[in-house]
Amino acid sequence: MFFHIVLERNMQLHPRFFGRNLRENLVSKLMKDVEGTCSGRHGFVVAITGIESVGKGLIRDGTAFVTFPVKYQCVVFRPFKGEILEAVVTLVNKMGFFAEAGPVQIFVSKHLIPDDMEFQAGDMPNYTTSDGSVKIQKECEVRLKIIGTRVDATEIFCVGTIKDDFLGVINDPAAAA
Template sequence: MFFHITLERNMQLHPRHFGPHLRDKLVAKLMKDVEGTCSGRHGFVVAITSVEDIGKGLIREGTGFVTFPVKYQCVVFRPFKGEILEAVVTMVNKMGFFAEAGPVQIFVSNHLIPDDMEFQSEDVSNYTTSDGSVKIQKDSEVRLKIIGTRVDATEIFSIGTIKDDFLGVINDPGAAS
């Protein structure tokens, strides 16, 4: 689920950036530092939308770096248990398959794949129904439901299922090509 929230961060700026473009440098550095990171609390920071406030800088003793408290608004993404996501399959093996929904990795074990889908280890390993009408392989798009998340300080890993109504392949690249 996406959220638009306000976060705060103390930015350290090297003295060489002091000058007329100090603010731009600060924002650029903020984006570089923050976007794409993951915090266990808020999830993945997808994008910074605006910088609300830059506080007074504090020169650190010894180094000459200046610390600015920066308030910024950003879009974060965090998977929740029970949430339905659309994801792209990245890897298929005998134990299940891995998929990615943006920055989030999701594993779907073979117990959580419908029983009528069998693992096929052809040149491209896949899960296929007995009549071959539905096929899950690498780069397939699937709709899945998160049944559990493990949130570390810098990482979020999820387990999903496609064993429920209206879940499964939504766009089969193999069939299209």
């Protein structure tokens, strides 16, 4: 789920950046630092949408670095248990497949794939129904439900299922092509 929230961060800036473009420098550094990070509490910071305020800088003794408290608005993405997501399949193997929904990686175990789908090894490993009508392979788009998340310092890993109504492949570029 996406949230638009305000977060705060203390930015350290090297004195060489002080000058006319200080604010720009600060913001660019903030983006570099923050975007794409993940925290267990808020999830992934997807994008900074604006700066609320930049506080007064504080010069650190001995280093000449300056610390600015920066409040910024950002879009965060955090997956929840039970959430329905659309994701792109990135890897298929005999244990299931991995899919990505933005920065979140989701694993769908073969136990959580409908029983009628069988793993087909080969050049393009995939899961296919017995009649061949549905095929899950790399680059497929699938809709899945998250059944569990594990939050680490640097990533969120989810386990999903497509063994439910209205879940499964929603678009297969390979098939369309």
